[in-house]
Amino acid sequence: MIELSLAEVAELTGGELTGPAGAHVTGKVTLDSRTVAPGDLFVAVAGERVDGHDFLGAAAAAGAVAALAVRPDAALPTVVVDDPVVALGRLATGVHARLTAGGLLTLGITGSSGKTSTKDLLGQVLAAAGPTVSPPGSYNNDIGLPLTVLDADDSTRFLVLEMGARGPGHIARLCRIAPPRIGVVLNVGSAHLGEFGTPEGTARAKGELVEALPEDGTAVLNADDPRVLGMAPRTAARVLTTGRDPGADVRATDVSLDDSARAGFTLVASGEEHRVALQVTGEHQVANALSAAGAALAAGMSPADVAGALSTATARSRWRMEVDRRADGVLVVNDAYNANPESMRAALAALTGLPATRRVAVLGAMGELGPDAAAEHDRLGRDAAAAGVDLIVAVGPDAVGIAEGAAAAGHRAGEESVHVPDRAAARALLTEVLRPGDVVLVKASRAYGLELLAADLLTTGDGA
Numbered sequence: 001m002i003e004l005s006l007a008e009v010a011e012l013t014g015g016e017l018t019g020p021a022g023a024h025v026t027g028k029v030t031l032d033s034r035t036v037a038p039g040d041l042f043v044a045v046a047g048e049r050v051d052g053h054d055f056l057g058a059a060a061a062a063g064a065v066a067a068l069a070v071r072p073d074a075a076l077p078t079v080v081v082d083d084p085v086v087a088l089g090r091l092a093t094g095v096h097a098r099l100t101a102g103g104l105l106t107l108g109i110t111g112s113s114g115k116t117s118t119k120d121l122l123g124q125v126l127a128a129a130g131p132t133v134s135p136p137g138s139y140n141n142d143i144g145l146p147l148t149v150l151d152a153d154d155s156t157r158f159l160v161l162e163m164g165a166r167g168p169g170h171i172a173r174l175c176r177i178a179p180p181r182i183g184v185v186l187n188v189g190s191a192h193l194g195e196f197g198t199p200e201g202t203a204r205a206k207g208e209l210v211e212a213l214p215e216d217g218t219a220v221l222n223a224d225d226p227r228v229l230g231m232a233p234r235t236a237a238r239v240l241t242t243g244r245d246p247g248a249d250v251r252a253t254d255v256s257l258d259d260s261a262r263a264g265f266t267l268v269a270s271g272e273e274h275r276v277a278l279q280v281t282g283e284h285q286v287a288n289a290l291s292a293a294g295a296a297l298a299a300g301m302s303p304a305d306v307a308g309a310l311s312t313a314t315a316r317s318r319w320r321m322e323v324d325r326r327a328d329g330v331l332v333v334n335d336a337y338n339a340n341p342e343s344m345r346a347a348l349a350a351l352t353g354l355p356a357t358r359r360v361a362v363l364g365a366m367g368e369l370g371p372d373a374a375a376e377h378d379r380l381g382r383d384a385a386a387a388g389v390d391l392i393v394a395v396g397p398d399a400v401g402i403a404e405g406a407a408a409a410g411h412r413a414g415e416e417s418v419h420v421p422d423r424a425a426a427r428a429l430l431t432e433v434l435r436p437g438d439v440v441l442v443k444a445s446r447a448y449g450l451e452l453l454a455a456d457l458l459t460t461g462d463g464a
C-alpha cells in the first residue's frame with residue numbers, strides 16, 4: 001500500500017481518530033491478526049465465528065500501527081467507524097483515486113465461471129508489460145476487492161480485480177470502490193442461479209461491470225456467449241469481442257489439445273497471428289485466455305507479447321484443474337475449488353480428453369442452484385455417463401442424483417455408477433479400485449471439501 005498518515009486514513013474512511021494523528025501506515029492492510037507485521041493497519045471485522053475486535057491487542061503486539069474498528073481500544077490508535085467493511089471500501093476508493101491519477105490502469109473481470117483462472121492468466125500477461133497487482137485466489141467481494149486495491153502502490157501499473165456477483169447491485173458497488181477502465185465479462189451460466197432466479201437475471205447483474213466503464217474504456221466481451229455479447233449496448237466504452245466466433249475481434253483458430261489436456265491455438269488479433277501453447281489444463285482455458293488476451297491488448301500490449309506471455313502463464317490459484325501424478329502412475333485432477341453445471345462440463349471434457357485406460361469422475365454436489373438442483377444433478381450424471389466416463393463416484397447425500405442420472409443413462413448402478421455417503425467412504429472405495437493408467441477427476445462445490453479427498457488420493461498410492 002502507499003504510505004498514509006492516520007489522519008489521512010481517518011479522512012478517507014470518514015472515521016474518527018482516537019490516538020496520535022502523526023503515525024503512518026507503512027505496511028499492508030489486513031483483517032487477520034496472525035498476519036500482522038510492523039507498520040500494518042488492522043481492520044477489525046465481526047465475522048460469523050470470530051470478531052476481529054477481540055484481536056486488537058494481538059494486532060498491536062504484532063506491530064500494527066492502528067486499527068479500523070467500531071470502538072476505540074487502549075491497545076493501539078483506532079480510527080473509529082460505524083462499519084469497518086464499508087470503511088475498508090472507502091479507504092480503497094481514496095487510494096485507488098490517487099493511484100489512478102498517477103497512471104494506474106484498472107481491469108475488472110466478472111462471469112459465472114473462470115474469473116480466477118482468467119485473472120491469473122491476465123495478471124501474468126500484464127506482468128510482462130509492467131508491475132502488476134493480481135493476487136492468487138478469489139478476492140472478489142466487498143472485503144477481498146478493497147484488499148487487492150490496497151496491495152497496489154505508486155510503482156503498480158496494472159491492477160487486475162476479480163468481481164463476484166452476490167446479488168443485483170453488487171458488481172456496481174465493487175465498481176464504485178475501484179472504477180475499472182477495462183471490463184471483461186466471461187460468460188453467464190448457472191452459477192448462483194439461486195440468487196438471480198434466471199440466467200437473464202445473472203446477465204443483468206454481471207453487466208453492471210460494463211455499465212460502469214468510462215467512454216475511453218474497453219468492454220471485453222465473449223462473443224461466443226450470446227448473453228455476454230448482448231451486453232454491448234449497455235456500455236459507453238469501446239467494445240472488443242473475443243471468442244472462437246469468426247466475427248470476434250480477438251479469436252482462436254486451430255485449437256488443439258496435447259495429451260495432458262493443455263490447449264494450443266492460434267491467436268488472431270489486429271491482423272496478426274501467433275501460436276499460443278497454454279500451460280494450464282482444459283480446453284475451457286482457451287476462452288479464458290482469449291478474454292485475457294483481449295484485456296491485455298486493450299491495455300496496450302502487442303499480440304506477439306500477449307501470445308508469448310500466455311504460453312508461459314501457469315495455474316496460480318489452488319484446486320483448479322491441478323494435475324498431479326502419484327507414484328503408481330494414477331493421474332489425479334483436483335478441480336474441487338467449486339462447481340456449477342458449466343464448470344462440471346468443462347472438467348468432464350478435460351477428463352475425457354486425457355489419455356487413460358480408465359476415466360473416473362469423483363463428483364460431489366453443485367451448490368446454490370436453486371429449484372433446478374435436482375434436474376441439474378440428474379443431467380450431470382447422464383452427461384458424464386454419455387461422455388464416456390468409466391466410473392462415476394458420487395459423494396455425499398446431495399450428490400445422489402448424479403449417480404441416479406448416470407444409472408438412468410445406462411451405467412451399471414453400484415459398479416459403473418456408485419453413490420457413497422461421504423469422503424471417507426469415497427477414499428476407501430478408490431483406494432480399492434484405482435489402478436495405474438487411471439485418471440481421476442475430483443470435483444464439487446467448495447462446501448463439500450473434496451479437495452481434501454484429492455490430496456488423500458495422491459498420497460494413498462505411495463503407501464503413505
Ligand SMILES: Nc1ncnc2c1ncn2[C@@H]1O[C@H](COP(=O)(O)OP(=O)(O)O)[C@@H](O)[C@H]1O
Binds near residue numbers: 284338
Ligand atoms: N471459461 C470457463 N467455462 C467453464 N468452466 C470454467 C471456465 N473457466 C474455468 N472453469 C471451471 O470453473 C471452475 C472455477 O474456476 P475459477 O477460475 O475459480 O472461476 P470463478 O473464479 O469464476 O469461480 C474451475 O473448476 C474450472 O474447471
Ligand SMILES: [Mg+2]
Binds near residue numbers: 138
Ligand atoms: Mg474466483
